[in-house]
Amino acid sequence: MQPCDKEKTAQFDYSRLGKSFSVLSKPAQRALINNGIFTTSDLAKWTRADLAKLHGIGPSAFPKLDGILGADGLAFKR
Numbered sequence: 001m002q003p004c005d006k007e008k009t010a011q012f013d014y015s016r017l018g019k020s021f022s023v024l025s026k027p028a029q030r031a032l033i034n035n036g037i038f039t040t041s042d043l044a045k046w047t048r049a050d051l052a053k054l055h056g057i058g059p060s061a062f063p064k065l066d067g068i069l070g071a072d073g074l075a076f077k078r
Contacts, residue, residue, distance in 0.1 A: 020068045024061055031056030044074040051076070 012030055014022075018039050021029055031054040037043050043051075043065065051057055051065070069075055 018068075020071065023064050023068070025056075027056035028058070028061045029056075040069055040072040040074050043076075044069060045077055047078065048076045 012033055014026075014029055014033070016038050017029055017032060020040070021032060024032075032038070032043070035054060037046070048062065052062075065076075
């Protein structure tokens, strides 16, 4: 881990995220935290297009996010 990564990790309280989000990369988790997305209900208020604009959310995050939402019977906003 690079020093800047350690600093970023220290500044974020990842425990605020629902446990299911732990499958995401740290940059993706930080993107969610920075935008007030802590639960699947919060995530379901976003469109895929808007979420894709966030720094840290890449194409590989979407299958995981779909699974996280699907487990709670939710989906992205249309």
